[in-house]
Amino acid sequence: MNDFHYVDHSLWCEEVSVEEIARSVGTPFYLYSYRTLKNHYRAFDGAFSGIPHLVCFSVKVNSNLALLKLFINEGSGLDIVSGGELYRALQAGADPGKIVYSGVGKKTEEIDYAVRSGILMFNVESPQELETINQCAAHLNKKARIAIRINPDVDPKTHPYISTGLKKNKFGFDMESALEEYRKAKTLSNIEVIGVDCHIGSQLTELSPFVDTVKKVKELIAVLRSEGFDIKYLDLGGGLGITYRDELPPHPRDYAKAIIDSVGDIGCTLLFEPGRVIVGNAGALVTGVLYTKKNNEKNFIIVDAGMNDLIRPSFYDAHHHIQPVALKGRTNLVADVVGPICESGDFLAKDREVPRVEKGELLAVMSAGAYGFSMSSNYNSRLRAAEILVRDDRYYVIRKRESYKELVANETIPEFMK
Numbered sequence: 459m460n461d462f463h464y465v466d467h468s469l470w471c472e473e474v475s476v477e478e479i480a481r482s483v484g485t486p487f488y489l490y491s492y493r494t495l496k497n498h499y500r501a502f503d504g505a506f507s508g509i510p511h512l513v514c515f516s517v518k519v520n521s522n523l524a525l526l527k528l529f530i531n532e533g534s535g536l537d538i539v540s541g542g543e544l545y546r547a548l549q550a551g552a553d554p555g556k557i558v559y560s561g562v563g564k565k566t567e568e569i570d571y572a573v574r575s576g577i578l579m580f581n582v583e584s585p586q587e588l589e590t591i592n593q594c595a596a597h598l599n600k601k602a603r604i605a606i607r608i609n610p611d612v613d614p615k616t617h618p619y620i621s622t623g624l625k626k627n628k629f630g631f632d633m634e635s636a637l638e639e640y641r642k643a644k645t646l647s648n649i650e651v652i653g654v655d656c657h658i659g660s661q662l663t664e665l666s667p668f669v670d671t672v673k674k675v676k677e678l679i680a681v682l683r684s685e686g687f688d689i690k691y692l693d694l695g696g697g698l699g700i701t702y703r704d705e706l707p708p709h710p711r712d713y714a715k716a717i718i719d720s721v722g723d724i725g726c727t728l729l730f731e732p733g734r735v736i737v738g739n740a741g742a743l744v745t746g747v748l749y750t751k752k753n754n755e756k757n758f759i760i761v762d763a764g765m766n767d768l769i770r771p772s773f774y775d776a777h778h779h780i781q782p783v784a785l786k787g788r789t790n791l792v793a794d795v796v797g798p799i800c801e802s803g804d805f806l807a808k809d810r811e812v813p814r815v816e817k818g819e820l821l822a823v824m825s826a827g828a829y830g831f832s833m834s835s836n837y838n839s840r841l842r843a844a845e846i847l848v849r850d851d852r853y854y855v856i857r858k859r860e861s862y863k864e865l866v867a868n869e870t871i872p873e874f875m876k
Contacts, residue, residue: 460739461491461848462824467785469822473851476744476783480820483844483855485746486763488831489822490856492849494740495525499532502698502732505714510727514558516696517543519733519828520741524847524856526550529736535578537696537731541568544575554578558693558729560607560657562587562629569594569602579603581655581693583630588643595648604643605653605693608636610674612658612667630656633678640682651687653729654679657695661734663707665716668694672720679724692721693729700738702825703777710735734828741827743768743843744783745806747819748798757793759812761821764797765804766837768823768830772803780806782813783820790814795821799838831857839865 461472469476471491479489503513514535517526521543526536527550535556536547547557557577564572564580564587572580573595582588582604595602607630631639643649658671672694679689694717699707708716721728745763752758770776780795791814795807806823815821834842845857 459497460494462742462822464785467787469781469783471742471848471853474848474853476822477820479846479848479853480744480746480783483846484859485744485820486761486767487744487844487846487859488741488826489744489846489848490525490737490741490827492528492847495528495737495827496532498736498740499529499534502710502730502736503532503534505710506718506728506730509718509721512556512727512729514556514729514731515736516731516733517547518832520737520830521546521832522845522856523550524845524854525737526552535729537733541565541571544568544572544577548575558605558655558731560655560731564590566590566594570598573598573600573602577603579605579652579691581605581607582639582643583607585639585642588639588646588649592646592648601648601650603650603652605651605655605691606631606636606639606643608633608654608656608675608678610656610658610671612670612674633674636678637681640687641685644687652689653691653693653726654682654689655693655695655729657693657731658697660697661699662697663699663705665708665713668697668713669716669720672717676721676724679726689726691729692724692726693731696731696733696735698732698735700734700825700828702738703779707735738828739825741825741830743778743823743826743830745821745823747815747817747821749817750815757791759793759795759815759821761795761797761806763806763823763843764799764838764840765801766799766835766840767797767843768806768826769833769835770829771806771808772801773833778806778826779824780810780812781822781824782815783822786813786815786819788814799840836860836865841865 514537515529516537538544539561554576560581562583591602609630643651745761749760765772790811797804841860844859847854847856
């Protein structure tokens with residue numbers, strides 16, 4: 459469910475006309491519904507209300523400060539994968555004790571920053587990382603709390619680029635190596651082992667991979683406890699999918715029931731790192747039609763948003779529903795919806811049946827709240843889009859569009875070249 463709907467043939471977000479926003483801020487821009495974001499967060503969090511748990515929103519999915527603040531106000535923790543995301547989290551007012559730090563490539567200075575900040579725990583992904591965390595904590599005269607990320611070798615049945623829990627993936631430890639790493643961690647004076655972590659992929663639409671993962675992780679926890687480890691947290695990651703086209707992902711309450719039934723009386727606080735399931739359908743990318751074009755083979759709709767704004771179609775061959783902001787009652791045609799980037803891979807849709815549009819009209823690329831702006835770039839020296847948040851009958855610019863001056867603000871020409 460989301461709060462995008464038509465009023466008199468014109469697309470609105472909550473109680474605000476999308477055309478009105480476009481006239482004011484220009485295109486392209488990302489548009490988010492406050493109401494949808496809040497409702498989705500509460501639906502996920504509330505599904506686990508009967509057990510000890512902490513939802514840690516996945517910052518990588520959408521890192522705008524306003525959205526982070528919305529979730530923090532709802533009681534959320536945050537899942538981060540970089541020092542920059544930690545900075546964003548703290549700037550948004552996050553409780554460091556509700557922050558988990560994942561990712562395979564944590565730099566020493568980032569680890570220092572996180573230890574000094576007092577985060578809840580690191581999800582450790584390699585032997586050398588564990589050693590580095592111990593060294594950083596010792597230098598700061600602190601203890602770093604950790605979980606070790608398990609790679610359970612469970613097929614998540616998703617796109618291979620967003621699968622993370624198979625043996626061939628770069629993430630975490632296999633089950634056998636993980637046990638040895640836990641034993642090693644127990645000998646390190648500045649490490650406190652408090653949890654077990656796993657994450658098997660993104661955009662999962664079936665429950666069985668989650669259930670299979672829990673079964674494997676429970677076996678490891680039993681062994682660890684038999685060896686004297688005090689495992690307080692089980693981090694089950696994120697990955698629950700959304701509907702982009704015809705997917706039928708489980709509702710959070712069904713996901714919660716499956717997890718709770720599988721976990722049983724495990725005696726841990728469960729951590730979750732949802733992202734897409736909360737923000738995906740709460741956002742849209744609004745773009746203007748620059749030109750329409752027809753050659754001997756195809757129809758093209760050329761818009762002012764490109765792969766630098768939304769790379770998912772080019773990168774994953776992902777489907778995003780595209781609809782006119784104003785319904786004109788025209789017939790459909792089959793066309794490629796393409797952007798201004800000088801790449802053949804610059805498209806938002808290929809061979810898609812869409813309503814006919816004309817130059818100057820607007821299109822909305824739906825389900826773009828997750829991995830949209832956060833994966834955008836300045837390729838072709840394109841200015842990154844504005845971000846807008848709607849609440850009830852008002853809209854707020856939560857990221858202004860970049861300027862040409864800002865585009866080159868961090869660059870310099872050496873004196874010898876002047």
